[in-house]
Amino acid sequence: MSLKEASFDEEDARLLEQCSNQIAIAVDNALAYREIEAVKNKLAQEKVERVPNRNSTAARAAGGPPVPKQQSDVSLSTLESIERDHIFRVLEEARWVVAGPGGAAARLGIKRTTLQAKMRKLGISRRS
Numbered sequence: 001m002s003l004k005e006a007s008f009d010e011e012d013a014r015l016l017e018q019c020s021n022q023i024a025i026a027v028d029n030a031l032a033y034r035e036i037e038a039v040k041n042k043l044a045q046e047k048v049e050r051v052p053n054r055n056s057t058a059a060r061a062a063g064g065p066p067v068p069k070q071q072s073d074v075s076l077s078t079l080e081s082i083e084r085d086h087i088f089r090v091l092e093e094a095r096w097v098v099a100g101p102g103g104a105a106a107r108l109g110i111k112r113t114t115l116q117a118k119m120r121k122l123g124i125s126r127r128s
Helices: 010-050 057-061 073-093 104-108 112-122
Strands: none
Touching: 010 073, 010 104, 073 104, 073 112, 104 112
């Protein structure tokens, strides 16, 4: 590394810019993944807390183990909204290019078809 001003040519500067952009995307994805995992863990914990004791009097009287309650719609919608917001943000950063090396799927680390399926499931379109 040189201490002189303008010691990098344009090609070096473009390469450094591309590297820094990819690192920023990776950090952004890691933070979003951490947030999604935290919500998933919270949902799993809520589900465990809702499962009644299989040895309870009510369970024995019913003749079998009780059926666990469903996850709360509020928690599930929160997880979906986090995923929707993250995908939408990455799509905007990729200028709505889904496929290819600089596309949103590559930035998210998933296949193009997986991203398209998630977009349909979450109701994401360019007009969103």
